[in-house]
Amino acid sequence: MRMPYRTIKAKKLLILLGFVVGLPLLFMAGCKTLTSTIYQSMDCDQFNIDHIELRTGIDVPKIKRKYCQLNDSTRTVEFEVLLNAEELDAYSAKYFNWDSTLFVAKGQRSDTKWHALLDTSSRALIFHLYYLSNE
Numbered sequence: 001m002r003m004p005y006r007t008i009k010a011k012k013l014l015i016l017l018g019f020v021v022g023l024p025l026l027f028m029a030g031c032k033t034l035t036s037t038i039y040q041s042m043d044c045d046q047f048n049i050d051h052i053e054l055r056t057g058i059d060v061p062k063i064k065r066k067y068c069q070l071n072d073s074t075r076t077v078e079f080e081v082l083l084n085a086e087e088l089d090a091y092s093a094k095y096f097n098w099d100s101t102l103f104v105a106k107g108q109r110s111d112t113k114w115h116a117l118l119d120t121s122s123r124a125l126i127f128h129l130y131y132l133s134n135e
Contacts, residue, residue: 044068044077052077052127055112058095058105061087063125075129081118092118 039054041047048068049060052075063079083091096103096118106115113130 042070044070044075048077052129055109055129056105056107056114056116056127058116058127060125061091066124073131075127075131077127079125081123081125083123088120088123092120 035054038047038050041051048065049063052058053060060079062082064082065077065079067076067078069076081088081091092103096105096116098104103118103120104115105118108114111131111133113132115128117126118124
């Protein structure tokens with residue numbers, strides 16, 4: 001016995017609607033999971049820059065990594081900034097405040113306290129992150 005044409009059409013429409021709604025939801029869930037993975041990442045190699053950007057809100061420009069140390073509750077990372085003088089001036093003005101010898105930025109979230117230093121003469125960009133909760 002054949003199914004009526006309307007039933008087949010309704011079934012196809014329901015399947016199409018499932019894909020139209022389901023795929024974006026799966027994509028959004030995947031993005032949220034990736035962001036959470038980066039935020040919780042506790043090593044100096046994979047997602048190191050993204051982790052710093054998420055925790056501090058400071059965009060890390062073109063850099064060369066010089067040093068990274070990760071202890072139980074702290075992370076210290078030093079980069080050499082690879083921007084030209086004009087770009088470096090704009091970057092320092094956007095994210096940092098002048099503090100007599102260096103550009104400084106600091107902040108705190110519920111789970112992280114941080115401060116960043118930018119020395120425009122040596123092009124050193126240093127981040128200190130202090131994790132306030134056990135993650």
